[in-house]
Amino acid sequence: MEGGSTASKQMTQVIKIFLSSPADVIAEQQAVLALAEEINDVIAFLSPDLNVRLEVLRYQDNVYPDAGRPQDVVDRQMPKDFDIYLGIMWMRCGTPTMDDPSGTIHEFRQAMKRREATGRPIVMFYFSDEAPSSLPRTTEAISQLAGVMKFRDELSLIGLTMSYPDRASFRERVRGGLLRAVADVQHRPSAVRVDSPDTEASALEVPASIAELARSYDEVRDTMRPGAERTRKMTAIFSDMMSQAPVAIKALERLKTSRSAGERLAAVALLRAFPQEAEINWLADRLDPDVETPFVGYQAATSLAQAVRSLPVEADANLGRTIDKAMALAKRNPNDPPRIHMLEQARQELLVKRRVSDA
Template sequence: MRYDWVSADSRAARGSRRFGRRLMESVRVIKVFLASPMDLAEERAVFRRVLDRISDRFGRRLGARYDVVCWERDVRPDCADDAQDVVNRQVPLDYDVFVALFRQRLGTPTHRAPSGTVEEYERALVYRAARPDVSIMCYFLGDEGGEEIGGLKARMAADGVLFHEALTREKFEDAVFGHFTDLLLERVQVGRGPSDLRPDRSDVARSVSVALLDERDRVLILRRPPDAKVAPGLWQLPGGKMDAGEAPVETAVREVGEELGFELSPDDLTFVRTFHSTSIGKGRPRPFDMYLYLYEPRLEAGAVPTLSSESDAFEWIDLTRFHLFDGAFLGTNLAMLRVLWRELCLTRVLGAVLEHCERSGSLELPRVLPGVSDERLAQTYATLSLLGLAEVGRGARMTGATSLKVLAALCDLSRSDGSVFDDSHIDVVSRFGLGDADCRLLRDHFERALYSHESLLVSLSCKTQTRNSVRDVCDVLLFGRLDERLYLLLRWDFHAGKYQMFASGTPAPGSASFRERADHVVARRLDSSVCRQLDHLLAKSFTTYHLSAGSVDDDPILRRYDVDVSASSVRAGREGDFLRAVRNVNRAARLALEFGWSFSTDELKELGYFSWCALDDLLECATEYRGRPVRGFAEIMQHLSTAEVVRLASRPVALEPADLDDDLDVCIEFARAKRA
């Protein structure tokens, strides 16, 4: 286990209001070495995104994060006995977890092993013999594979290494999330090393969790005692394991009686959903199914349970603020709370409001709704007001007939089970027959809400079409320096009226290498000849969700963006050629805008203008530069620290004063005057 000392960056020095002033903080780093054959690029990208999500979701609270090392991102070109020998020399044996991925083949043979990945596995065995706390986790994807894969599985069994099999990409992603969430808890929270993995499909543990709410719509959670053998100090919903021959609803009634002293009737329990995860405890991890039940009657506000020895504390927490709770949750409990929030705080309330409006034929909103608390109703009206759908004063009313259509859309979208994460999107125009003016209204309202409220973003999803719902994007970070000040190259979008990242949609990771995708961006936005002048380093991969910027179509679409961030630099001796290419693009845009007759929407989408923007100003305010909006940089800063961005700018191109004296103001006026 390593420790990184992260010094205060410039944003913290200015006093970040979000995280407070911290001059120095200790972050525990779990280093993961990822090995796989070359044809598993898509699976490697999925693995990195999942570990980034775990680090963001749980690591910040636990003071830990994953650091994934793999050959395509962390190994520079060189020569040795063979390509694998280059990797061996540049990747030291200092990791905490070794992960190997296989599908139908072992990979390219080396002089020393059947494949490079098998050779890395053999090196990991030797390393683990010297350091027993190192984990070796192997995943086999897809069908059984050929004779080579079967032989490797038999060899792993002889080596005492236990593995996991996943038939589909979705099951692989779920397994990685469960395994590495548990690993993080064990390494950091529980304080003991992880067990290896063995597939055991017949031995599935089954447990039940019960959501109990009081009259104020607060949910009851319990804390495991500090002397618990597994996950001490973590919070969870009441519940427990099913006994042999016991039905889930019977387990729910029994566990609540044993843990809380409350007597429940099975008729009052509503089944919500099954969650699949991996158990933690003594011995090997086991797959388990968690059945979530909701107790429909509300308990008295602040009811005090009689706790058993399995818990040492309880809390009633507001479902709308569970993500702000000052405590770590065990396993799938965070996901269960999110599902409860969606159902109780959004779907049911919005549906009740819509039903009242449709039944009464009025835009007036009710002051009281059966089964909805006053506080929950006020929060719902505040959300509708934020979206511009309702006016809230002495009374509350919808803003017009269009707002009722949008409310119906929200109700429909909120009922979907997070399907935006299953490659779907919102196509409100085709579903709800909104006109152009309505679409602009909807886009404005969604923009304001989605960027500020993550929970609302997760809920606005709908299984409709899959066209253009997911885009692979590469953001190219190119830095310049003038008089000791760093600058970042951004592109002005005349259609959207904002600065965009130097970026573009790219081919899918499985069909093109990272280098080819980064070159695709450069060729599209600048010139294909510039590709030979640049080096690219994969700095980060992440997933984000927001409304389409309109580059593909003009419908309000909530789209998923899988983003690779490239830290790019100009090769020595080619700085002049690169800067001339940037100036030529700007000069061509100026001439086209000045002497062209008019420009259609599609023409403005393709017309770009580059500006060197001061990096320190962007770090201070990631959403605006000199009074103009900036899109994309704030999302990057959610995944990279200021110190990491500054490190990526270690090879800036030398700028001249003329590079900063652009004609953007003049070009914007031309574009405004000549827009068709």
């Protein structure tokens, strides 16, 4: 018995990451491979007792030439038991398949089908906002970019999209999301400790980087006309806020109570990066159209959805009540369907989570 126990402790948990993207983001693919190796080295050096190793799956490495349509070959040979799906897009949507606009979109939808049935994999998708050196001029290039934009709009409705400004920043932007996903696979709480409101830490000044992003949000909202371009800029600011979460999390209380909509948005971003059961009721209150703008309310809904994915099953009953409250508040403005749709997605994910935990 003792020998078997020791052997089980020494077994390494392999967390498989399915990397899915068209061919124009090879540099980002290489960044994910390097980041996975870096995380493996850090774990081996600092926490060898975790016995965890990341393994990246790509068709370039895990698929060999075989008879059949290219996507059918990939589907047949790629492992189906991956824990994390990580998608990336920039200017190209990818090569069409028999049933989807591209292989990447096909792989995303297959991952979502399995997630809806089993609760896994964790799904993340990153879109590049880097400007191309020249605008697309051919019919094929324009069609590819149109496919990316349509798919991005589709994913924005379910809160699974993140953006990065350029290739140089991609590695650091994806690092936080990947670490969060690894913690969720292991059902571990966040490694970042958040001090309670009555501690000295809560009185910390808002980091300059967050304050500047909050000012940028307030300026964009006040000076730009409503529309797709303003929403794109505000979404990019929200992504930047999330990337600053580790250095800003101790200022959460100050951000939550700020008179600045930008600083309250930053608090929402921190809770997307580091979900906390104690804060989900505050997030629900952001859905009140008399309290926050639709954009802040929508991002609060995405943070509630992330709480469903990240918090333990013991929080499910509280999450259910909170989502019901948020939905009632959101429906006060029926002319803003994205918030309501996002909450419906969170509710659906909670049902799947409960079904899987009861199985």
